[in-house]
Amino acid sequence: MTACAIETAAEDDDRDKDPTGSAGFTITAxxxxxxxxxxxxxxxxxxRWTLDGPExxxxxLPLGQPEEPHTQLLPLADGRVLVARRVDGRRTTFSLLYPTGPxxxxxxxxxxxxxxxxxxxLLPPSPDGICAYAMCAGPDTTTLWLVAGGAFGPEQVAEVSGRxxxxxxxDRTGRMLSLDRRLDDGPVKAVAVDLERGGEVTPLLQITEESDDRLLLADPDSGLLLIGSDAPSPGRExxxxxxxxxLLPVRFPECLKLDDATVTPFAVQPGQVLMPESCSVALRIDAAGGSWVGTWEPSSRRLVQSAAPAGWxxxxxxxxxxxxxxxxxxxxxxxxxxxxxxxPPEPEPVPVVVTVDEPRVCRPVPLQQAPLTDRRPAG
Structure with missing residues (x-):
């Protein structure tokens, strides 16, 4: 089984508002x-929660004094928990917590x-389960830090132009990372950053020159990408x-467009190797009445909505x-x-032709000459 990251750097403000809610719940890769x-x-x-046992x-993991509401957490694959604490407004300290008897x-x-x-x-948990990374975004430059898993404590591993x-x-190794970058006052574009090549940056998404194109989730097994963009509806993602x-364009299914709610993907079914259209996607649906769960597959034209369990x-x-x-x-x-x-039960499959080039992580989704919506009937 796999899990998607629950937190992203863009959600940092949410952690301050609700430290015990979902913005502070992170699952290992x-x-x-x-x-x-x-x-x-x-x-x-x-x-710390253990999720892979029978129950x-x-x-x-309490210490001698309580944690601050803005403390950030990242579980590692060995069961330890990385804790990032902001001190004096500017300095962030890092430590690992683990149970030692009582x-x-x-x-x-x-x-x-x-x-x-x-x-x-903190960035989402690395796929290798050992390393942990953090990001510091300035107005013109963003620095990436390896804060756990290195040999000598926190070390800077990359510097990326833009905010x-x-x-x-x-990928599954923790080498290739996608970031949503804004250069000067231009639009936001997702780029791929190669951490083994000093932070070498490769364009990843560009639907139109003016659109904000962000990568929300990626599944390395199938290559499925979940994308947020205002290209089809300027002013609304x-x-x-x-x-x-x-070589296919990005599709924007009508079934995922809810006028009175926000739809956010948070997990993709693993193990669907080279079968992106068959991956089940979990979505959080937020509206005035609360939050619930949606499930959807790219091959389907419907969004299945379900009540969330109490206390989700x-x-x-x-x-x-x-x-x-x-x-x-x-x-x-x-x-x-x-x-x-x-x-939900699988619908009748819709053929999707997929071509894969190597290295897969360095090729942008080519979209500039492609339609912005699916040519099939709206679903």
Whole structure:
């Protein structure tokens, strides 16, 4: 099973507003562990969830003093939890927490100082489960830091021109990272950053020259990309999908356009090798009445909407390879739970021709001469 990252750098402000909600719940790339801040009032502490056993369970990792609401967390594949704490408004310290019998162990890793009013934010969990990265975005330059998994504490690994947000991994090794970059006052465009080549940048998405084109999720197995762009509706972002390395255009299904709600993808079914149209996608749907769950496949023309379990950590979840969506929830009676939601029955397949070029992560989705909507009947 795999899990998508729940947090991105663009969601940093949400963590300050709701430290114990979904903006603070992060799942490892392999779906084995998760971590969040929890507690009553100001008495916040780190809680690690184990998700890959017969039943989920939570381990509290409190220290001698409570955590601040803006503390950032990142679980690692070995069960430790990376904690990033902002100190004095500019400096961020990093340490690893782990259970040691009845107590909590802490290994301090070092600190990074952000210049001016900039803030360092953690990137989503690396696919290798060992390394952890952070990003500091300035008005003209964005720096990337390896903050866990290195040999000598935090170290700068790349410098990218422009102001970047987002953060989506494009491969299974933790080498290729997609960032949403704005140069000067231009539009936002997703780019691929090669961390093994000093942060070499390659264009990834450009639907039109003027459109904001962001990468929201990527599945390395199938090459499926979930994209947010205002190209089809200037002034309003639409949810679309494409295939990494494909010659086909990005499609913007009508079924994913809800006039009175916001639709945000948060997990993609793994294991669908070179079959992007067959991947089940989990979506968070937010409206005035609350949040619930949507499931959809690129080959389908319908969005299936389902009620979320009570206490759902909205926007968090992971797919099994067998097509079961697992949604974490916490209530007074069940402080650590997973609710299983079966994927909807598969519709009749729609043939999709996919071509894959190597290296896949370095090829942009070619869209400038292509239509912005699917030529099939709207779904």
């Amino acid at each position: 392999n779906g084995a562990y998760a971590a969040r801040l929890t507690g009553a009032g100001d008495a916040l502490y780190v809680e 989920p369970y939570a381990v509290p 107590a909590t162990g802490e290994l301090q890793l070092g600190a990074v100082e952000a210049p001016g009013s900039e803030r360092l934010v 970047c947000t987002g953060g989506v991994w494009l 639409r949810l679309g999908w494409g295939v990494l390395g494909s 950590l909205a926007g968090a979840g992971l797919w099994t390879a067998q097509g079961v969506l697992r949604l974490p929830y916490a209530t007074a009676g069940a402080p650590c739970g997973l609710a299983d939601l079966e994927a």
